[in-house]
Amino acid sequence: MEENNILRIAMSRRSTRRFSSEPIEVKDVLYAVQVALQAPSGANRQPWRFIIIFDPEIKRGVRHLCEEWERKFHESQSLPKWFKEWLEERNISWEKPFLEEAPALIIVLADKKAPYSRESTWLAIGYILLALEEKGLASLTYTPANPQVISRYLDVPLNYTLEAIIPVGRSGENKVKESRLGLEDTVCIDRWGNNLELSSFPLAGYTRV
Amino acid sequence: MEENNILRIAMSRRSTRRFSSEPIEVKDVLYAVQVALQAPSGANRQPWRFIIIFDPEIKRGVRHLCEEWERKFHESQSLPKWFKEWLEERNISWEKPFLEEAPALIIVLADKKAPYSRESTWLAIGYILLALEEKGLASLTYTPANPQVISRYLDVPLNYTLEAIIPVGRSGENKVKESRLGLEDTVCIDRWGNNLELSSFPLAGYTRV
Numbered sequence: 001m002e003e004n005n006i007l008r009i010a011m012s013r014r015s016t017r018r019f020s021s022e023p024i025e026v027k028d029v030l031y032a033v034q035v036a037l038q039a040p041s042g043a044n045r046q047p048w049r050f051i052i053i054f055d056p057e058i059k060r061g062v063r064h065l066c067e068e069w070e071r072k073f074h075e076s077q078s079l080p081k082w083f084k085e086w087l088e089e090r091n092i093s094w095e096k097p098f099l100e101e102a103p104a105l106i107i108v109l110a111d112k113k114a115p116y117s118r119e120s121t122w123l124a125i126g127y128i129l130l131a132l133e134e135k136g137l138a139s140l141t142y143t144p145a146n147p148q149v150i151s152r153y154l155d156v157p158l159n160y161t162l163e164a165i166i167p168v169g170r171s172g173e174n175k176v177k178e179s180r181l182g183l184e185d186t187v188c189i190d191r192w193g194n195n196l197e198l199s200s201f202p203l204a205g206y207t208r209v
Numbered sequence: 210m211e212e213n214n215i216l217r218i219a220m221s222r223r224s225t226r227r228f229s230s231e232p233i234e235v236k237d238v239l240y241a242v243q244v245a246l247q248a249p250s251g252a253n254r255q256p257w258r259f260i261i262i263f264d265p266e267i268k269r270g271v272r273h274l275c276e277e278w279e280r281k282f283h284e285s286q287s288l289p290k291w292f293k294e295w296l297e298e299r300n301i302s303w304e305k306p307f308l309e310e311a312p313a314l315i316i317v318l319a320d321k322k323a324p325y326s327r328e329s330t331w332l333a334i335g336y337i338l339l340a341l342e343e344k345g346l347a348s349l350t351y352t353p354a355n356p357q358v359i360s361r362y363l364d365v366p367l368n369y370t371l372e373a374i375i376p377v378g379r380s381g382e383n384k385v386k387e388s389r390l391g392l393e394d395t396v397c398i399d400r401w402g403n404n405l406e407l408s409s410f411p412l413a414g415y416t417r418v
Binding site for chain 1: 214215216218222223228231233234236238239240244247252253255257259260261264265267309311312313324325327328329331332333336338350352363365366372378390391392395396397398399411415418
């Protein structure tokens with residue numbers, strides 16, 4: 001096995017908002033869901049369900065409904081200033097062409113009644129993203145402004161929440177990955193406040209019970 | 210690159226509640242966090258923070274606090290019957306020896322104020338689990354019955370929630386993986402109700418925009 005394979009995949013992945021019209025293999029999309037099905041979940045209830053949309057008409061319907069509510073969201077006065085600026089810097093508007101341009105959309109649903117349903121489902125989404133990247137497929141975790149209207153459009157029963165829409169395809173943009181914090185910015189040892197310092201930490205060591 | 214590497218890793222991983230006393234390499238634990246830091250997050254806020262506990266005294270303190278609240282939880286009358294039975298079948302009681310037996314505990318924290326903080330953090334936990342498995346390390350996503358008391362014990366500021374404790378080590382049990390649903394049980398095509406049938410689905414095909 002290649003060393004640090006997952007780190008390499010995680011580092012190469014970046015969220016994609018423009019997809020090329022290149023076709024993708026159906027089996028690669030199903031592969032990613034198959035990986036997600038192996039994730040752990042609260043009491044192993046496997047609360048996730050998936051709708052994979054290939055049909056261009058249905059993708060268009062999803063796009064229109066999402067954009068209708070995104071428009072309201074983007075125009076609302078309650079949006080925090082920092083977030084408005086963040087969106088503007090990235091040219092992210094209420095328009096969501098990726099919902100039509102991506103060859104496939106994975107709609108991720110979660111059973112409302114299962115314990116830790118949302119947590120488990122998002123953990124499984126992490127699995128999906130890495131598996132797609134392994135297959136050379138770009139993706140985005142898009143959370144619609146009004147998930148209920150999309151659920152209704154797709155005939156999803158009321159006991160499921162729509163957690164995310166993951167457009168899947170070949171990247172059509174040449175974006176660099178957004179910067180990430182490092183280990184020293186995010187890790188404490190033994191308790192809060194005791195920040196990790198890699199230069200003095202026994203990285204080569206072993207830890208035992 | 211080896212084909213279907215991530216599926217192989219996801220399939221081999223199973224939640225572990227007994228750890229051996231075998232030492233583990235410090236750098237392998239940090240490797241998994243490094244992978245998590247590459248995950249996407251709402252507005253790239255990277256809401257996650259980690260405390261890695263190696264100190265046996267602090268692990269013991271965490272265990273005692275967790276068990277105190279687990280006991281109350283397990284004895285409570287409000288526990289659903291199916292869940293009580295599920296726990297009993299697996300010999301899961303209020304006792305959490307893995308919190309002391311695992312050579313390391315990764316405490317996962319999430320910034321309460323970041324958008325989609327919980328979702329992003331659990332997605333990153335998915336990354337962590339796969340990265341640990343890649344390094345041959347067993348893990349569990351344990352959610353304490355009272356996360357606040359553990360936060361307080363570890364001096365975590367109030368603007369973070371404790372989302373999970375991930376004990377990490379070599380497996381000390383010979384459990385089989387819990388069964389998982391298959392693609393046909395969980396996937397619909399284009400809309401709810403249109404269940405995937407692998408025998409008739411054009412798996413070898415391509416999908417285009």
